[in-house]
Amino acid sequence: MIKRCPFEVKARDGAARTGAIATPRGVVRTPAFMPVGTGATVKAMFPEDVKATGADILLANTYHLMLRPGAERIARLGGLHHFMHWDGPILTDSGGYQVMSLAKLRRITEAGVTFQSHIDGATIELTSERAVEVQCLLGADIQMVLDECTPFPATHDEAKMSLELSLRWAERCKVAFASLGQEGQALFGIVQGGVYPDLREVSSRALIDIGFDGYAIGGLAVGEGQQAMLDMVEVTNVILPHDRPRYLMGVGTPEDMLAAIARGIDMFDCVMPTRSGRHCQAFTWGGRLNLRNARYADDPAPLDAESACPAARYERAYLHHLVKSGETLGAMLLSYANVQFYQELMARTREAIAQGRFAGFAEDVQRRYRASGDTDED
Secondary structure, three states: OOOOOOEEEEEEEOOEEEEEEEEOOEEEEEOEEEEEOOOOOOOOOOHHHHHHOOOOOEEEEHHHHHHOOOHHHHHHOOOHHHHOOOOOOEEEEOOHHHHHHOHHHEEEOOOEEEEEOOOOOOEEEEEHHHHHHHHHHHOOOEEEOOOOOOOOOOOHHHHHHHHHHHHHHHHHHHHHHHHHOOOOOEEEEEEOOOOOHHHHHHHHHHHHHHOOOEEEEOOOOOOOOHHHHHHHHHHHHOOOOOOOOEEEOOOOOHHHHHHHHOOOOOEEEEOHHHHHHHOOEEEEOOEEEEOOOHHHOOOOOEOOOOOOOHHHHOEHHHHHHHHHHOOHHHHHHHHHHHHHHHHHHHHHHHHHHHOOOHHHHHHHHHHHHHHHOOOOOO
């Protein structure tokens, strides 16, 4: 199989590794965190500021964009990169997560998923072929197969039936991609199987037999708890090819990402940095901060003196004032600072792996976050 996004591992430290994914629109340095631009925007941030944080790649969502403004419209307007003013690589989620999260609005069959649009109630059909077609119309550099994100909890039999359906969809996605994909675009498979090691192995080996440019681990961070998630990551990564990127979908906190990197994960995405920013929470090198708290009303210190982010230089007292007053600027500044913190965390992680000191670095960050514990006070 031709590798459409060549992946080079440059250094290892235990199971942790740092490397690079080559795409026509630029190199993605790994471990990498992808800011989430679900609807063709990273919420509350200018594209130029997202780029300035050090992000190499963004994530956008097939389901949301096919509903509004529509994949065909975006294609007519020059493709997703031009549309959202982002010239770097973009990975698109297939919409499989919405299969789970919008359970009251959908019906799953062998053909695919029939949704009732959450926007206007219209009936939308998302098949394997349509998922690939939409992602190709958008012009995504890395595309994901359509899958069913197995909910938690699920019995062994339920998880088995779910992953088998996802595998059949994955085969159809690869066939569709062979005719619709453009030079330089890549297709990733998604491992399912719930919290059952034997099913994760079945899914992994079947996807390897089909053959993909990279492999994602899906169906985690949905309520199973950190240890169960990490156990599934560990058993899956033992099987997945060493020369392909490994992507843990929908994760997460700094602690979760570092623990997953220690087990061989290369890529992450999560709405947490921007969602937390809009809810007055900051990720800093000193730990989590809740800027609603009264303790910051007279605090002249910068949000995070250790960060290079311009937004992190604003005083905590001023940020407290903004969030208490409901000013939009507060959400913008905290989102910017959070996204940059995540990028700085990845950059320092890559450096630590290359220098053979990842375990100590990860423990230091995790210790700071265990000690912070900033919660609501007022």
